[in-house]
Amino acid sequence: MLKTEEVTKLAKLAGIELTPDEEIKFATEISAILGFVNQLQNIKVFEELESNEICENVLRTDRVIGISSAEQADLISQAPEIQGNLIKTKPVF
Amino acid sequence: MSFKYLTISQVKAGLKSKEFSCVELVNYYLEQINRQRDLNTFITVMSDSALAQAKEVDQKISDRGPLGELEGVPIAIKDLILTKGVKTTASSKILADYIAPYDATVVSRLKEAGTIILGKNNCDEFAMGSSNETSAFGLVLNPWDKTRVPGGSSGGSAAAVAADQCVLAIGTDTGGSTRQPASLCGVVGLKPTYGRVSRYGLIAMTSSLDQAGPITRSVEDSALVLKIMAGQDNYDATASVKPVENYLAALSQNIKGLKVGLPKEYFTEGISPEVSEAVKQAIKKIEALGAEVVEVSLPHTAYALAVYYIILPAEVSSNLARFDGIRYGFRSSVAQNLSEIYQKTKAEGFGAEVKRRMMIGTYVLSAGYQEAYYVKAKKVQNLIRQEYAEVFKKVDLLVTPTCPTTAFKLGEKTSDPLTMYLNDVFTVSANIAGLCGISIPAGFDRNNLPIGLQILGAPFAESQMLRLAYNYQEATEWHKQHPL
Incomplete structure (x- = not known):
């Protein structure tokens, strides 16, 4: 069973702020899910992780396609806060 | 003229012979959506653009202009798939006002084929859920019984198709999200082989498993739409260069001599007796149609769900880290510095299921x-893949139930995430092993709730899979039953 301090740390690593109620709830739920997936520990597998992907990467020529200024304006307009042609954010500290 | 439950070929024939106009057709679906608003299947309805496009189609037909393969067919798109200039929310508060700046490849291909997009379907938040109950835009009701879930995550899509609000809908499937809701709503849901359909423009959940697929009322419609969606794409390095087959042409062959495997691990405890019985009857029917049915064993398939609930959150924690409140989407208004923007934006913007999976992903990585x-x-994923590859040397296809039960009650499983996850137990293997799969109607339980039959095929065996599905469909009447 995860302790609430562990959940707090996990949330910090995931970049999510949790309420104290959420911490308690998630401690129980995440522990149950980890308990469920732990059944994999009983399976014997080869030591090395071999790649067994069905797909192979399909590559194309690496060249810049570029976008129009209208598309650029569209993209920038999606930002929550803008100043001129720039995306605005809060100070780091 | 009745517009009820039209298939693609009926729409095309009706438009061509001018039995009805495209405007009349679109108006019928808009009316259906409006009349059944309580189902909450759509987040955005695109009435104006759909009607404008319908007028153009009518004009084109009058002018005897060249028509696309799906000219004038009204469809709906899961709100996890980008549609240029239209809100694409992923059913999340964090993208509630997000306008997609480009079309997903599947959307641009369907547009080129002449389809008319009626709107964007409600789904589980970022496709994380099996009942559509994690959507920030409210519950979707199952048209067969409005006290029950439609399944998920493409719940709005499956319910809209079942309720005749569109000819077909496009969903996505990461662990069963087209097949499971199709099963619960009595329609056809297809998951293509990983790499068969481009993922460009799908809001990424689990990039190594996600695939878009059609939800339709018939197998032939599924085949037709898949052909248009599938194929190589310069914007997705995992989209296969394998030529796309003419899936529709494959349907006309019978199934005599086809070898069908029944994996015994799929018929264990936890499956409802009525589902089990319906699937057994379906297998008898398939045998009667000339296929050879043999029991097979996939001992590690039981672990697929555990594998899934590690790989999925791991990729989620990486994919969803991009919703940081800086470049697009919602930003918390109370954040005072950069790290608070990240933390408070996610706290306010994401629902519980998304947060939980992000944290599990962070833990396992x-x-x-x-x-x-x-x-x-x-x-273990490799082990499961190898096991399926071995079985597909012995049989052509596998047949299983799609879900352990029929549609469950709204709220029944929301308090325990693990119980909810167990609903995907029969569908996740196809994603984990990179197979193709389809769910087709195969009966009803005593509450008149639909039961789904799942057919699984080896990677890129869509033609064969659709052929069995079509032969079964044509020998039964299940797909002709509709909710009132």
């Missing part, structure tokens, strides 16, 4: 646990 969880899961 953290330095101390990565080897024990993520790497182990990838190794």
Whole structure:
């Protein structure tokens, strides 16, 4: 069973702020899910992780396609806060 | 003229012979959506653009202009798939006002084929759920019984198709999200082989498993739409260069001599007796149609769900880190500095299921646990893939139930995430092993709730899979039953 301090740390690593109620709830739920997936520990597998992907990467020529200024304006307009042609954010500290 | 439950070929014939106009057709579906608003299947309805496009189609037909393969067919798109200039929310508060700046490849291909997009379907938040109950835009009701879930995550899409609000809908499937809701709503849901359909423009959930697929009322419609969606794409390096087959042409062959496997691990405890019985009857029917049915064993398939719930959150924690409140989407208004923007935006913007999966993902990828969880899961995934590959040397296709039960009650499983996850137990293997799969109607339980039959095929065996599905469909009447 995860302790609430562990959940707090996990949330910090995931970049999510949790309420104290959420911490308690998630401690129980995440522990149950980890308990469920732990059944994999009983399976014997080869030591090395071999790649067994069905797909192979399909590559194309690496060249810049570029976008129009209208598309650029569209993209920038999606930002929550803008100043001129720039995306605005809060100070780091 | 009745517009009820039209198939693609009926729409095309009706438009061509001018039995009805495209404007009349679009108006019928808009009316259906409006009349059944309580189902909450759509987040955005695109009435104006759909009607404008319908007028153009009518004009084109009058002018005897060249028509696309799906000219004038009204469809709906899961709100996880980008549609240029239209809100694409992923059913999340964090993208509630997001306008997609480009079309997903599947959307641009369907537009080129002449389809008319009626709107964007409600789904589980970022496709994380099996009942459509994690959507930030409210519950979707099952048209067969409005006290029950439509399934998920493409719940709005499956319910809209069942309720005749569109000819077909496009969903996505990461662990069963087209097949499971199709099963619960009595329609056809297809998951293509990983790499068969481009993922460009799908809001990424689990990039190594996600695939878009059609939800339709018939197998032939599914085949037709898949052909248009599938194929190589310069914007997705995992989209296969394998030529796209003419799936529709494959349907006309019978199934005599086809070897069908029944994996015994799929018929264990937890499956409802009525589902089990319906699937047994379906197997008898398939045998009667000339296929040879044999029992097979996939001993590690039981672990697919555990593998899934490690790989999925791991990729989620990486994919959803981009919703940081800086470049697009919602930003918390109370954040005072950069790290608070990240933390408070996610706290306010994401629902519980998304937060939970992000944290599990962070856990299984953290330095101390990565080897024990993520790497182990990838190794077991390989084992499962090899097991399926071996079985597909012996049989052509596999037949299983799609879900252990029929549609469950709204709220029944929301308090315990693990119980909810178990609903995907029969569908996840196809994603984990990179197979193709389809769910087709195969009966009803005593509450008149639909039961789905799942057919699984080897990678890129869509033609064969659709052929069995079509032969079964044509020998039964289940797909002709509709909710009132």
